[in-house]
Amino acid sequence: MSIDDKVRAIVKEFKAYVPGKSKEEIARNYGIDPEKIIKLGSNENPWGCSPKIAEKLMDEVSKLHQYPQPINPELMDEISKFTKMPVENIIVGGDGADEVIDNIMRILIDEGDEVIIPIPTFTQYAISAKIHGANIKWAKFDEENEFKLDIESVLNNITEKTKAIFLCTPNNPTGNVIPTEDIKKIVESTDALVMIDHAYIEYSNEDYDLTDWALKYDNVLVLRTFSKVFGLAGQRVGYGVTSKKIVDYMMRIKPIFSLTRASQASAITALQDKEFFEKCLNEGIESREEIYNGLKKFKQLEVYPTEANYMLVKVKNGMNSSEFCEVLLKKGVIVRDCYSFEGLEPYYFRVSIGTFDENERFLKIMSEVVE
Amino acid sequence: MSIDDKVRAIVKEFKAYVPGKSKEEIARNYGIDPEKIIKLGSNENPWGCSPKIAEKLMDEVSKLHQYPQPINPELMDEISKFTKMPVENIIVGGDGADEVIDNIMRILIDEGDEVIIPIPTFTQYAISAKIHGANIKWAKFDEENEFKLDIESVLNNITEKTKAIFLCTPNNPTGNVIPTEDIKKIVESTDALVMIDHAYIEYSNEDYDLTDWALKYDNVLVLRTFSKVFGLAGQRVGYGVTSKKIVDYMMRIKPIFSLTRASQASAITALQDKEFFEKCLNEGIESREEIYNGLKKFKQLEVYPTEANYMLVKVKNGMNSSEFCEVLLKKGVIVRDCYSFEGLEPYYFRVSIGTFDENERFLKIMSEVVE
Numbered sequence: 001m002s003i004d005d006k007v008r009a010i011v012k013e014f015k016a017y018v019p020g021k022s023k024e025e026i027a028r029n030y031g032i033d034p035e036k037i038i039k040l041g042s043n044e045n046p047w048g049c050s051p052k053i054a055e056k057l058m059d060e061v062s063k064l065h066q067y068p069q070p071i072n073p074e075l076m077d078e079i080s081k082f083t084k085m086p087v088e089n090i091i092v093g094g095d096g097a098d099e100v101i102d103n104i105m106r107i108l109i110d111e112g113d114e115v116i117i118p119i120p121t122f123t124q125y126a127i128s129a130k131i132h133g134a135n136i137k138w139a140k141f142d143e144e145n146e147f148k149l150d151i152e153s154v155l156n157n158i159t160e161k162t163k164a165i166f167l168c169t170p171n172n173p174t175g176n177v178i179p180t181e182d183i184k185k186i187v188e189s190t191d192a193l194v195m196i197d198h199a200y201i202e203y204s205n206e207d208y209d210l211t212d213w214a215l216k217y218d219n220v221l222v223l224r225t226f227s228k229v230f231g232l233a234g235q236r237v238g239y240g241v242t243s244k245k246i247v248d249y250m251m252r253i254k255p256i257f258s259l260t261r262a263s264q265a266s267a268i269t270a271l272q273d274k275e276f277f278e279k280c281l282n283e284g285i286e287s288r289e290e291i292y293n294g295l296k297k298f299k300q301l302e303v304y305p306t307e308a309n310y311m312l313v314k315v316k317n318g319m320n321s322s323e324f325c326e327v328l329l330k331k332g333v334i335v336r337d338c339y340s341f342e343g344l345e346p347y348y349f350r351v352s353i354g355t356f357d358e359n360e361r362f363l364k365i366m367s368e369v370v371e
Numbered sequence: 372m373s374i375d376d377k378v379r380a381i382v383k384e385f386k387a388y389v390p391g392k393s394k395e396e397i398a399r400n401y402g403i404d405p406e407k408i409i410k411l412g413s414n415e416n417p418w419g420c421s422p423k424i425a426e427k428l429m430d431e432v433s434k435l436h437q438y439p440q441p442i443n444p445e446l447m448d449e450i451s452k453f454t455k456m457p458v459e460n461i462i463v464g465g466d467g468a469d470e471v472i473d474n475i476m477r478i479l480i481d482e483g484d485e486v487i488i489p490i491p492t493f494t495q496y497a498i499s500a501k502i503h504g505a506n507i508k509w510a511k512f513d514e515e516n517e518f519k520l521d522i523e524s525v526l527n528n529i530t531e532k533t534k535a536i537f538l539c540t541p542n543n544p545t546g547n548v549i550p551t552e553d554i555k556k557i558v559e560s561t562d563a564l565v566m567i568d569h570a571y572i573e574y575s576n577e578d579y580d581l582t583d584w585a586l587k588y589d590n591v592l593v594l595r596t597f598s599k600v601f602g603l604a605g606q607r608v609g610y611g612v613t614s615k616k617i618v619d620y621m622m623r624i625k626p627i628f629s630l631t632r633a634s635q636a637s638a639i640t641a642l643q644d645k646e647f648f649e650k651c652l653n654e655g656i657e658s659r660e661e662i663y664n665g666l667k668k669f670k671q672l673e674v675y676p677t678e679a680n681y682m683l684v685k686v687k688n689g690m691n692s693s694e695f696c697e698v699l700l701k702k703g704v705i706v707r708d709c710y711s712f713e714g715l716e717p718y719y720f721r722v723s724i725g726t727f728d729e730n731e732r733f734l735k736i737m738s739e740v741v742e
Contacts, residue, residue, distance in 0.1 A: 001562045002562055002589060002590075003562055003564060003589045003590045003614070003616070003617065004616065005562065006479055006534050006562060006563060006564065006590075007478055007479060007620050008478060008479065008480070008481055011477075011478045011620055011623060011624060012620075014623040014624060015623065016619060016622060016623055017441070017622050017623055017625065017627055022437070022438065022440045023437065024440055025440070028444075039437065042437070042438050044436045044437055044438065045436045046436070047436075048433060048434075048435070048436045049432070049435045049436050053432060053435065054429060054432045057428050057429075057432065057633070058425060058428075058429075060605075061420070061424060061425045061428065062419060063419075063605060064419065064420045064424065064602065064603055064604075064605040064606055064637065065415050065416045065417070065418075065419045065420050065602035065603065065604055065605065066393070066394065066410065066413070066415055066604060066605050067393065067413050067415065067598075067604045067605060068604075068605050068607070069393045069395055069396070070388070073399075094465075094466060094607070094629075095465060095466070095626045095628065095629040096628065098626055098628070098629075099626070099629075102626065106382075106502065107378055107379060107382045108377055108378060108379065109379070110379055110482075111481075111482060127624075131477065131624050163377050191372040191373055191374055191376065191377060192377060193374060193377065218373060218374045219373075219374045219377075227438075231435065231436035232435055232436065233435075233436055233437060233438045234431075234434060234435040234436065234437050234438060234439050234631060234632035234633070235435055235631050235632065235633060236439070236465070236628060236629065236631050243374070245374070245375065246374065248387060249378050249382055249383075251387060251388050252382060252385035252386065252387055252388055253382060253385060253498075253502050254388065255466045255469055255470070255473065256388055257466065257467065257469065257607060258465075258466040258469075258470075258607060258629075260605060260606050260607050260631055260633065260634055261605030261606065262428070262605070262606060262631065262633035262634070262637075263631055263633070266435065266633075
């Protein structure tokens with residue numbers, strides 16, 4: 001016997017993790033000045049975070065030796081005001097929305113339970129479900145039909161063992177939303193938890209925001225994040241809005257100190273700086289139109305409609321997405337190769353909104369490499 | 372059926388989490404000026420964190436909108452220099468050492484596996500083990516014998532199902548270390564993973580540091596943290612040092628972005644500011660002597676020897692620890708009521724080192740309340 005024999009079989013099936021590309025890594029690997037790299041690969045907010053956060057962090061430095069408050073009343077209050085949801089229906093995660101996803105899997109999944117995931121979608125759902133022992137039932141966003149959710153592929157998979165259904169809307173990486181009536185049909189057809197991932201909802205039509213369904217249904221959890229329009233991906237703050245009883249179950253096993261003091265301070269300031277938020281949202285939507293229209297002009301690309309801060313693009317110049325993304329990387333442009341998304345042909349990449357200057361440089365480089 | 376029927380049985384057994392006391396909470400609840408509160412409850416470094424961290428955080432603010440590097444080469448390099456361990460034997464956690472503990476349980480535990488935990492000790496081990504489905508086999512630090520580890524109570528519990536053994540040394544909350552030869556005997560008697568928790572090792576005798584056992588044995592993981600002498604409890608950075616193969620298994624399922632940008636920047640600076648580290652360590656040990664000697668004088672208290680930045684104290688004035696700690700709280704002093712530690716009579720509290728000024732005020736308040 002050795003320590004290897006003590007490790008769980010499922011862990012042995014997982015591949016060693018290959019981290020995505022950061023500016024720092026590209027700069028090191030290709031010898032490019034980090035200032036010249038255009039990072040449009042991770043759906044971040046290119047205008048950064050609120051400039052008021054600097055000052056708030058300085059106030060916090062004298063307290064970094066103290067454990068964080070597990071529940072920060074000021075942060076809870078600001079999230080409550082922003083979402084118009086009661087504090088007791090909110091749970092904040094310290095590894096962005098990923099912690100909330102993991103927590104949901106942890107309270108629900110015993111070995112052999114089932115989880116339904118329509119693909120292509122955010123890959124973290126399947127990773128978290130599998131490691132907790134779930135069997136994944138794949139449903140689909142229909143590639144033939146502009147990636148509309150195939151609702152029957154979800155409904156037909158529901159069994160007594162179904163513990164959760166993940167619906168990402170706007171969906172990552174396709175950018176489209178799932179029609180409200182389809183989500184309603186799914187929620188009302190099961191007692192399983194329906195996770196509505198609204199990470200990108202701010203960029204979508206306001207009427208479409210389903211966060212208040214957390215109060216209407218027992219079995220809905222809406223996922224929100226500070227990683228996108230609030231410009232805080234580096235600080236890892238996400239939250240779930242759901243029924244009080246789900247909050248209560250999740251709080252029993254939550255990693256209780258996982259949200260750092262600096263992250264709490266950053267998130268509070270981000271919510272209070274409404275002017276910066278509006279700027280990022282409005283310019284973000286404008287930037288999205290700019291890239292969308294710019295890419296539309298290339299005959300060898302197909303660009304998909306989007307309500308998020310990124311869009312899906314199909315490469316039709318004979319290269320697969322990995323070859324294409326590698327060409328861009330060498331020119332200092334990071335987009336997301338969608339090769340690793342289950343349920344997608346290997347010809348797609350995802351591009352995030354940039355600043356207007358970044359967009360211009362990006363579109364110029366594209367014109368050099370597409371044909 | 373309802374969503375309650377979908378929740379795992381083990382989660383229903385867990386109690387709703389009651390957070391420990393923060394300065395902010397005590398200030399709110401008792402109407403005390405936060406500046407006057409003496410917090411000696413959480414084994415934090417009362418001198419704070421390196422003053423150089425402020426400047427480093429300002430550099431980082433412009434990058435907070437970007438996802439963190441999953442592995443920060445500068446941080447890995449600094450930890451490697453500090454521990455004299457190779458980079459490939461180190462795994463850093465984004466929720467302090469708690470994430471490393473959770474990761475270890477996650478790679479090892481299938482439902483019904485066994486974990487050995489001598490008590491009283493850090494409560495997080497049992498929480499993390501149970502939620503992953505482990506059966507806990509309790510061993511003991513012997514209350515009758517100044518909390519020396521009862522090594523037979525560990526060895527007798529080892530079976531084929533044993534997946535991990537937790538050895539906290541210096542032990543929290545008792546403050547004493549486990550003799551090296553006892554740890555050796557345990558490590559060599561099993562293939563199960565032996566987790567040596569060295570969260571407080573900097574405050575102990577340098578010769579006692581067993582971090583390099585991670586290279587000598589396949590089945591050892593040494594846990595270290597930035598939450599104590601480095602003064603960064605609020606930033607949640609911990610790490611494990613272990614065999615390459617354990618690092619590889621853990622990396623497969625690690626929450627990959629969990630360490631925030633601000634936390635990475637803080638930890639790097641903390642390691643580089645050797646002068647501040649030395650000051651905190653030397654004054655910390657001096658402070659420990661001061662409190663120890665001060666408390667020794669009270670006949671109604673029993674104080675236990677310690678090699679950490681806290682000490683265990685038994686109350687013998689007729690009050691139980693909760694009553695006693697409540698009296699202190701009202702006077703603005705936070706110590707840790709050890710009531711919730713499995714394996715301890717309800718007469719113990721734990722007190723952390725303070726600044727010399729805090730110690731003086733603490734000992735004065737103690738003289739008012741002990742008799």
